[in-house]
Amino acid sequence: MNDILNQISSRIEKIENQNRKRNVGKITSLADGVAHLDGLSEAMYNEMISFKDGVFGIALNLAEDEVGCILLGDALNLKEGDEGRTTGKLLSVPVGKNLLGRVVDVLGRPLDGKGDILAEEFYPVEKIAPGILPRRSVNQPLQTGILEIDSMIPIGRGQRELIIGDRCTGKTSIALDAIINQARINKEGLASADPSFRPVYSIYVAIGQKNANIARTIQLLEKHGAMEYTIIVAASASENAANLYIAPYSGCAMGEWFMQNGMDAFVVYDDLSKHAAAYRQVSLLLKRPSGREAYPGDVFYLHSRLLERAARLNDDNGGGSLTALPIIETQQGDVSAYIPTNVISITDGQIFLETDLFNQGVRPAISVGISVSRVGSSAQLKAFKQVAGKLKGEYAQYKELAAFAQFGSDLDARTKSIIDKGDRLVEILKQTNNSPKNVEIEIAVLWALQNGYFENIPVEKISDAERSLENYASTRGKETIEKILKEKSISEELSAELKSMCDQWRKTFA
Ligand SMILES: Nc1ncnc2c1ncn2[C@@H]1O[C@H](COP(=O)(O)OP(=O)(O)O)[C@@H](O)[C@H]1O
Numbered sequence: 001m002n003d004i005l006n007q008i009s010s011r012i013e014k015i016e017n018q019n020r021k022r023n024v025g026k027i028t029s030l031a032d033g034v035a036h037l038d039g040l041s042e043a044m045y046n047e048m049i050s051f052k053d054g055v056f057g058i059a060l061n062l063a064e065d066e067v068g069c070i071l072l073g074d075a076l077n078l079k080e081g082d083e084g085r086t087t088g089k090l091l092s093v094p095v096g097k098n099l100l101g102r103v104v105d106v107l108g109r110p111l112d113g114k115g116d117i118l119a120e121e122f123y124p125v126e127k128i129a130p131g132i133l134p135r136r137s138v139n140q141p142l143q144t145g146i147l148e149i150d151s152m153i154p155i156g157r158g159q160r161e162l163i164i165g166d167r168c169t170g171k172t173s174i175a176l177d178a179i180i181n182q183a184r185i186n187k188e189g190l191a192s193a194d195p196s197f198r199p200v201y202s203i204y205v206a207i208g209q210k211n212a213n214i215a216r217t218i219q220l221l222e223k224h225g226a227m228e229y230t231i232i233v234a235a236s237a238s239e240n241a242a243n244l245y246i247a248p249y250s251g252c253a254m255g256e257w258f259m260q261n262g263m264d265a266f267v268v269y270d271d272l273s274k275h276a277a278a279y280r281q282v283s284l285l286l287k288r289p290s291g292r293e294a295y296p297g298d299v300f301y302l303h304s305r306l307l308e309r310a311a312r313l314n315d316d317n318g319g320g321s322l323t324a325l326p327i328i329e330t331q332q333g334d335v336s337a338y339i340p341t342n343v344i345s346i347t348d349g350q351i352f353l354e355t356d357l358f359n360q361g362v363r364p365a366i367s368v369g370i371s372v373s374r375v376g377s378s379a380q381l382k383a384f385k386q387v388a389g390k391l392k393g394e395y396a397q398y399k400e401l402a403a404f405a406q407f408g409s410d411l412d413a414r415t416k417s418i419i420d421k422g423d424r425l426v427e428i429l430k431q432t433n434n435s436p437k438n439v440e441i442e443i444a445v446l447w448a449l450q451n452g453y454f455e456n457i458p459v460e461k462i463s464d465a466e467r468s469l470e471n472y473a474s475t476r477g478k479e480t481i482e483k484i485l486k487e488k489s490i491s492e493e494l495s496a497e498l499k500s501m502c503d504q505w506r507k508t509f510a
């Protein structure tokens with residue numbers, strides 16, 4: 001390990017020394033964001049090459065007589081014969097809080113017309129992930145505000161959780177809800193007197209999406225007051241593949257700054273399928289040999305070195321964290337394709353979305369049976385575990401029995417009660433997008449379910465009942481549910497208080 005680090009730092013040093021020996025080359029061929037140059041004998045791997053009009057490239061192929069280089073930014077005006085110069089620098093992006101509220105390109109340059117960004121620092125976009133020693137296991141939850149996720153597939157700060165599903169199954173919506181929820185919590189938490197409160201900053205990396213979609217995302221985040229805690233890195237479908245390839249690494253570097261400075265951040269890569277396709281394109285243009293599904297042989301490493309950079313640092317290293325939510329778009333639900341299996345194996349779990357559920361109106365369309373979070377439950381609030389610990393098992397049992405019960409009419413009492421409760425759970429878990437819930441509300445609703453308060457309400461009235469309970473709990477029951485947050489677990493006294501709150505509520509809901 002140390003050997004590798006030494007090698008890398010000496011390589012960086014070497015590159016810095018190159019400042020003395022810059023040289024100039026000429027473009028010999030140019031296509032789709034990839035240029036080949038001759039005369040750059042001093043170029044180093046991953047070094048920034050500067051062209052006219054503020055276009056930068058990165059030297060990726062160092063052959064004996066030519067250098068293959070991907071071009072970032074708007075490279076349309078470049079042509080064969082133009083000059084490229086070595087800069088002696090590794091590709092770096094501006095980092096720091098001044099980027100919050102901004103929309104930037106893969107080099108961290110503003111795209112939102114809101115003026116220059118004063119960067120405190122620059123970070124290299126490619127960096128070795130923290131080793132094992134500075135890390136600790138996740139111990140703090142990242143509340144998404146989506147009841148189904150927070151209860152059954154909980155995410156911890158520093159975790160990597162994949163969101164996977166076909167197009168239009170609500171993948172982006174889940175990620176955006178999580179961002180909106182952080183902003184909501186930040187506003188309340190920062191205004192509160194709680195000195196231990198730690199805000200979570202978000203970075204949303206849009207890879208290969210249509211400009212109209214990106215614009216809609218910005219609008220949505222602005223509408224919910226979330227932009228002030230968010231950085232958007234955009235490499236749209238109209239940009240060349242090189243930009244798409246670099247985008248997640250840029251976003252990751254911006255997130256790392258928060259982690260390295262003792263803060264919490266989380267980064268969404270939307271999506272890594274398009275990222276892999278862009279890398280495939282770049283690699284083919286660089287004439288690298290292709291392998292399975294025409295992806296280059298190192299496509300696994302492409303995503304593992306990115307996702308390994310998410311971490312929870314221990315207190316000696318500032319205690320910061322970077323959580324990653326990569327998104328993968330599948331074709332016809334095929335999770336066994338090359339890129340999906342790669343990313344599933346790199347992450348700590350996956351949230352699997354299904355078109356059928358989505359079309360049936362079960363939204364978020366999460367397939368609970370095959371969705372998991374392998375580390376998050378150790379970060380889940382104790383109170384949450386108390387009400388949701390058995391939920392996943394109950395849900396699985398319900399699914400099995402419900403499928404069976406379709407064919408028979410007379411059910412024994414126990415089976416019927418499991419199915420009745422499951423039907424109500426399914427309704428309670430339905431949640432429209434852009435409406436994340438407070439964690440104490442989530443816990444109170446599940447407590448009510450577990451204690452039979454939804455039993456006598458017809459299934460088609462459950463969502464009304466839930467809304468009504470949420471209203472009641474956040475107004476007249478406010479003191480009670482705030483205790484859930486303060487005490488973090490549900491004691492017997494608190495249980496009694498929740499009972500009297502629910503009894504009162506039940507009288508108001510006819
Ligand atoms: N929980 C939800 N409830 C209702 N509509 C939703 C929900 N989640 C997503 N949608 C809607 O479904 C559409 C597709 O969602 P999106 O997140 O863009 O899917 P994907 O990223 O998987 O393509 C959008 O119009 C979105 O508003």
Ligand SMILES: [Mg+2]
Pocket residue numbers: 171172173270
């Ligand atoms: Mg999407």
